[in-house]
Amino acid sequence: MGVDKDYDFLSMHLVEHSMKKSARHMMLIYGENDPWSSGAFEVNPANDSVGYFVAGGNHGASLYTLPAAEQGAALQQLSDWMGVPIRPFPSAAASNTAEDVPVVNPVLERRHRL
Incomplete structure (x- = not known):
């Protein structure tokens, strides 16, 4: 089992x-x-890319746990890139805490149904 592959330390640098x-x-x-x-x-930013850090956030940080102003800017950026309007997730408008935002992972959901 497993893959016999040497670690390439340059990969992440690339x-x-x-x-x-x-x-x-x-x-x-x-x-x-x-x-x-x-x-x-x-x-x-010259490549039309952005980065965010969620204050106090952990590995569950997401677009919907950003503060309202940054969340709005991020949603607008995505909308501009895709050329379609993007509406905020309903619970995100009420609160920007990770506990209020459901995590949707189709792979995990599929595993739980098996």
Whole structure:
């Protein structure tokens, strides 16, 4: 079982280089208290990309746990990129806490139905 593959330590450096130099229309959202945030990629605004950190957020940080002003800006950015209007998630308007936003993961939902 498993894959016999040597670790390529350059892979993530190549991804980071791409994020800075050529990746367009990227939106990265990190939680301030998420260990993964210590290695957060920088985005290049010149490539029409944005990055957010949810204050006090953890690994469950998402667009809907951003403060209202940043959430509105992020939704508008996505709308502009896709060329279609995007409406806020209903519970996001009432509260911006992770507990109020349901997590929808089709893979996990499918596993629970099996």
